[in-house]
Amino acid sequence: MMKAAVIGTGMMGRNHVRVYAGMESVKLVAVADPNESSAMAATHGYRTTVYTDFTRMLDHECPDLVSVAVPTQYHTEVAREVIGRGIHLLVEKPLALTQGQGREIVELAADRGVKLMVGHIERFNPAIVEIKRRLQKQDLGRLFQIHARRLSPFPARIQDVGVVLDLATHDIDVMRCLLGSEVERVYAEIERKAHRSCEDLLSGLVRFTNGVIGVLDINWLTPTKVRQLTVLGEGGMYLADYLTQDVYWYKNSQTITTSAASSIFRGVWEGDMVKIHFQKKEPLRAELDSFVEAVRDNREPYVNGRDALMALGMAQKLVESGHSHAPVYLQPIREAVCQR
Ligand SMILES: NC(=O)c1ccc[n+]([C@@H]2O[C@H](COP(=O)([O-])OP(=O)(O)OC[C@H]3O[C@@H](n4cnc5c(N)ncnc54)[C@H](O)[C@@H]3O)[C@@H](O)[C@H]2O)c1
Numbered sequence: 306m307m308k309a310a311v312i313g314t315g316m317m318g319r320n321h322v323r324v325y326a327g328m329e330s331v332k333l334v335a336v337a338d339p340n341e342s343s344a345m346a347a348t349h350g351y352r353t354t355v356y357t358d359f360t361r362m363l364d365h366e367c368p369d370l371v372s373v374a375v376p377t378q379y380h381t382e383v384a385r386e387v388i389g390r391g392i393h394l395l396v397e398k399p400l401a402l403t404q405g406q407g408r409e410i411v412e413l414a415a416d417r418g419v420k421l422m423v424g425h426i427e428r429f430n431p432a433i434v435e436i437k438r439r440l441q442k443q444d445l446g447r448l449f450q451i452h453a454r455r456l457s458p459f460p461a462r463i464q465d466v467g468v469v470l471d472l473a474t475h476d477i478d479v480m481r482c483l484l485g486s487e488v489e490r491v492y493a494e495i496e497r498k499a500h501r502s503c504e505d506l507l508s509g510l511v512r513f514t515n516g517v518i519g520v521l522d523i524n525w526l527t528p529t530k531v532r533q534l535t536v537l538g539e540g541g542m543y544l545a546d547y548l549t550q551d552v553y554w555y556k557n558s559q560t561i562t563t564s565a566a567s568s569i570f571r572g573v574w575e576g577d578m579v580k581i582h583f584q585k586k587e588p589l590r591a592e593l594d595s596f597v598e599a600v601r602d603n604r605e606p607y608v609n610g611r612d613a614l615m616a617l618g619m620a621q622k623l624v625e626s627g628h629s630h631a632p633v634y635l636q637p638i639r640e641a642v643c644q645r
Contacts, residue, residue, distance in 0.1 A: 307331045307600065310368035312359045312383055314338040314347035316462070317397055317424075318374030324589050326351045330597050331370070337362040359383060363390050370420075370600050372593075373397060378465040381406040388413045393420040393600045395593070399474045399620065400613035402466065407617045411610030422596045422606035423613035425478040429591035432545040432552045435583045436536060437483055445538030447570070451480050452520040452535045456527035459499045467503025469495070469623050473523045474616040477511075478608070479534065481615060486515040488619055488635045495627030498526055509623050521623070539570045552581045 309331040311321045318338070325333040333351060337359035338344040344355045356362035363371075363386065370393040373383050380401050387394045388410070400423050401407040414421035427433055440448075453476035463471055481487065489512045495504040506526055511519030532547035541557040558576030599606040622633040 307369040307597065308334045308366065309370050309372070309597075310334055310362060310366060311336045311347075311372045311374060312338070312362070312387075313373065313375035313397075314340075314344045315374065315376075318372070319343075319347035320589055321372040321374055321593070322347045322351065322353075324587070324593050325372070326353070327590075328593065328597065330594075330601070334368055335362045335366045360386055363387065363392065368392060370394065370597065372424075374424075376463075376465050377470070378402055381410060384410045385413060388417050388419055388421075391417055391419060395422040395424060395596045395606075396613075397424040398426070398478075398613065399423075399466070399470050399617055400610070401617065402470070404614060404618050404621060407610075407614050411614060414610060420596075420600050420606055421610050422599060423608050423610065424592065425475065425608045425612065425616065426588045426592050427475045427479050427547060428482050428608060429588040429595065430545075430547050430550060431583060431585050431588075431591075432547060432550045433479055433483070433534070434591075435552050435581060436534075436543050436545055439543070440483055440536070445536065445540040445543070448484065448515075448517045448536065448538040450518045450520065450535075450537045451484065452537070453480070453522065454531050454533045455523045456529070456531040457525055458528055458530070459505065459525045464501060467495075467497075467500060467624070468505045468523055468525050469493075469507050469509075469620045469627075470503075470617070472525075473507055473509065473521050473623065474620050476519075476521055476523065476534070477619045478612060478616045480511070480513070480519050481612070483536065484513055484515060484517055486513040486517065487615070488512070488519075489514050490632050490634045491619065491623050491626055492632045493521075493623040493627040494630075495624065500525070504624065504627060507623065507627070509626075511619075541576065550585045552583070554579045554581055 309325045335354040337356040373396045493509040496506040506524040509521035534545045536543045542555045544553045556576035558574045559571045626633045
C-alpha cells in the first residue's frame, strides 16, 4: 500500500485528508500544517501523525505521494521540497501565482521524474465527464459556444490571488478539456470591488482555435453560489450544474443528423428537454483515485503540468486584457508551454 500525506489542512486540505483516509489503495501516514489546531481538527478520528513542519514530515515519513493544499503563494516553495525528495505530488489549483513559478514546478518534476498532477477538480465532476463522453460521440454536432457561470459571495480568507486565478482557472481547464482545442485570443472586463488588491469580477470572452466562443461570467460578488456550464451546438444545448451534478439536454428539434461532417444546420426550434441519468461521485474522490492510479501504474496524470500552465497563462492574459482593455493573443503561451 502506498503512503500518502497532505500538506496544508485548511478548507481544501482537510477534504484531501478525509478522502485519502477513506481509500483502500493508500495509507494516510501524516499531515503537516504550521497551524497545529487546524491539523488536529482535520485529522480528528483518523490514525495519522500531525507535523507542524512539512519538511520534517517528509523526512520522517517518506510518503510515496503528497497533496499540496497550502495557499497558492506558497505552492512553489513547498513543491520544490517535495520534488527534491523524489515524492510524487498533486498541487492544488492554480498551480502557482505566475507562469514562471508554475514552469519551475513543472520542470523540476520532469527532471526528477516524479508525477505532477494539478487539482483542476471540475474535470472529475461526473456532470463534466458525462458531457465529455457525449461530445466525443458528436451528440451536439458542431459546437458554437461554451458558457461558464461561477458566482459566489466574497471569501475573505483568499488574499493572495484574484478571482480569475482562483476560480476562472477551473472553467478555462474544463473548456480546454471538453473542446480539445486551445485558445486563440481573449478579451476581458474586470472589476475590483471588495478584494484588497486583486480583481473580484470577470466578464471574459475567449475564442478557441476551433472557432468556439467561450464566455466566462465569474465573480465573488454574488450573494449565492452558482456553478453552471452550458455547451451550445447545432444539436441543442447541455446545461450542467456542478453543485448538484445534474445535466440537462435541451434538444434542437430541427437537427436531423448528428455527424458533424454531414449535418446541415437548418436553424433552431425548441425541442424536448431531458434530464440525463448517470452515476454520481464525489469529484475529489475521483481526482485522488486518478492521481493514485497514475502513480501506481506509472502513467501521465489526467491533469498534467502542461494543462495547468495553459490555464495559468490564460488566466494571466485575461487579467492583462482587463487592464489594457484590448484583446490578447495566446499563441506565445502555447509555444512556450509546448517547448518541453
Ligand atoms: N480544487 C478546488 O476546488 C479548490 C478549492 C479550494 C481551494 N483550493 C486551493 O487549495 C489551496 C489551499 O486553499 P484553502 O482554501 O484550503 O486555503 P486555507 O487558507 O483554508 O488553508 C491553507 C492551509 O495551509 C496552511 N499552510 C500555510 N503555509 C503552509 C506550509 N508552508 N506548510 C504547511 N501548511 C501551510 C495554513 O496554515 C492553512 O491551514 C489553494 O491553492 C486554493 O486555490 C482548491
